[in-house]
Amino acid sequence: MRRLQCLSTAGLLLCSLATLAAAAYEPLFQNRFFTLSQNAELLCATSEQQFMSVEQLSEIIRFYEKNHPNLRQQAVAVLTDHTTQEYLDDLTDYREDCKTNALADLCVLEKYWDDRDAAWRVLALFYDTKTVIKRSEDQNYLIKQFDADHVRLFEKAIRKIPAFLRQSISKAKPVDNLNQEIADKPTAIQELILDAFQEDYKTSIWQDHTHPLTLVPGVGFRSQTVAQVFSGQNLIVFTVKEFDKAKEGSTYRDIDVQYLVDFRLPIVVHEIAHTVDNFHFWNGTDDLYFFYKYHKISNDEQIMKIIADAKLALWPSKWFEAFEYLHEVNDGRYDGNTQEKLAELLAQYILIPERLQQSAPVAYQWLRNQVFRGIEYQGYDRCSTPITQPLTWWQKHASGKLLGR
Template sequence: MNSRRSPRRTFWRLLLLTIAPVFCAFAHHPDNAPPLFQNRFFTLSQDNQLICTTSEKQFKSPAELRAIIAYYEKNAADLRQHSVAVLTDHIHPLHLQDLLEFREDCADTPSPDLCVLEKYWDSEESALRVLALFYDTKTIIKHSDDYLIPRFKDDHLRVFEKGIRKIPPFLRKTITRAKPINKLEKAIAKAPAHLQSLILEASPEDYETSIWTDHTHPLTIVPGTGFRSQTVAQVYNGQNLIIFTIRGFDKAKDGKMYRDIDLKYLVDFRLPILIHEIAHTIDNFHFWNGSDDLYFFYWYRKMSTDNATSKRILDAKLALWPSKWFEAFEYLWEVNEGRYNGRIQEKLAELVAQYVLIPERLKQSSPVAYRWLRDDVFKGVEYQGYDSCSAPITKPLDFWEDAVAKVLGQ
């Protein structure tokens, strides 16, 4: 079968590789340099400081980000070069052309690689945040390979930082070491032609890029639209790539007003969406042995497919979110009485998100599921949730707010 990469794409990719410094699959991290991915600075947050606030607070400052970068780059002369190459790794020729121009413009600057990253993001803060997050947590945040897709801004990277900090480091490590998929066409060679075409169409090209020097695919967050539809977010089976539709994701941001649920959001409720999607990656790799090939169209053992754990999931009763998010989407078959529980993998992701963000409610609605998550998945780590916030996190709309409020459930 012909590769999906056109000769033009290959030409541009090779052109950039011959001119710009890029990572080498056999790059060596010096023994006297600090080990990477320590989760030392973006520490686990079990209290409510990150959730009882707006999108404008509780994230690392540029000075703190610079200090994190400096710590990891000590005695690691080539680390920034390799990392920026991975953080900006693309296939699309327009991205490659941009990167080529960035490198030309940055050639005479004190730090050409950081300069490229700043131009790539059009933001010094975003460049610092993605680099610091990568060094410490092995998370990659970048643009979609589709050049025309809207791009993340400073605001999105700040909430991603908060979401990562709600995940225990031992769980982060299980979802940041996925095996690259480089034998897709061989794996589907015996499938009917129409099925091969469908699989190739569905497979996200963003998963083909940004492979780290240890030949693993880090946790990766990109903007997009999902396969053949406008979804708020999507994680493919067997992968650790999270795709967010920015417009849908931002509906949960603080300050938003919705007349169909009669609420104004006073805190950033994008965190439940983010934790829900991270939960899918936890599900994908919970039982993985680190060596088997996992394709998104394979049926393999996950928490949501394992006989014992799937029964626990099915028996659990989800709590209701204080954001009333799913109460606005009752027209979807997956939503029942304000709960997103139509598919078992979605119900599991909701259970994980509720364990982290509304544990007080989950304890009441499903104490057995709460104990299972606490003991088997989170290894004893527990949280303070939205119900522990001292200030209101939502408010009913007044007359004028109702007049200008939008409808959430669309």
């Protein structure tokens, strides 16, 4: 397996620090600061509300870096790891510009993001939750990248996931023998698998064979246009332009609604749910390969019946009601594919639990007992102020856009 030396070294060091209990420093990845949010406060918010302040981020960074003299350098190497020459040249320039700065590594990260808030938030999230948020490997700079607004949203989404699930999804899919594993498949299938496989997984698996939950911008593979997770992975790729259509302020005449809160949150939680599916049963040692060759929630024979029998609730965002032309969507519900329906069940358990409990009581009970270990949530229906509103005549007939296409 190819690994970048700096990242392999960083991964080995960071993972070792995370498991040692030496009194001199705090172990990493404690999920101590970005705590689980079970109520509706993050849901009822716009993109400008309900995220940690820069002062709080600074406190988190200081907590983990205390008595860790080289930790920041190693972490920034992970968070700015790229293979394309354009990025490598940019990073060289950043280091040159920052070499006289007393906080040189943090300076590099700030220049990489072109924003202090984004840089500090990414670093704090990495230290506390083992999440990597980075830019795309786009050598031509054609892909719309994340900015501070997206990083704040990802913070909220991570806070909706229990710590034990965050830990279980920070695992890697071994790929050492992928070519041999698919050698007996038709050439077209081999090409499809290799085309779908993200290069990031060849370079950023750590030496202890783990891979942090990683969020990157990109372009959806084939028909996947908003966000996606490949089977057996925990790398989430977002097509930012499409993803941002769910942000507050958006008006859509085909569903007659204006968003008053940031409905990108359900999209992120849905994608994280795919990683929960991918790693729920994995023991951490068996090889995982593409598609259905290993045990997941969505291909477990008994659980598949629970999934099939469940009736999804309708989202208050009415998002899928705009996509009835897709064969996976039925009556406003994304239920035409077992993997997608499971991800929807998980997301609805977290974000619209009251509705899911009414529409699919058996699935709700199974999720509570078998996946979430008894943890329950309050959803969008608990918001004290409206989260959507109907369009005005002018919005509907003159300025409203189409969500579906």
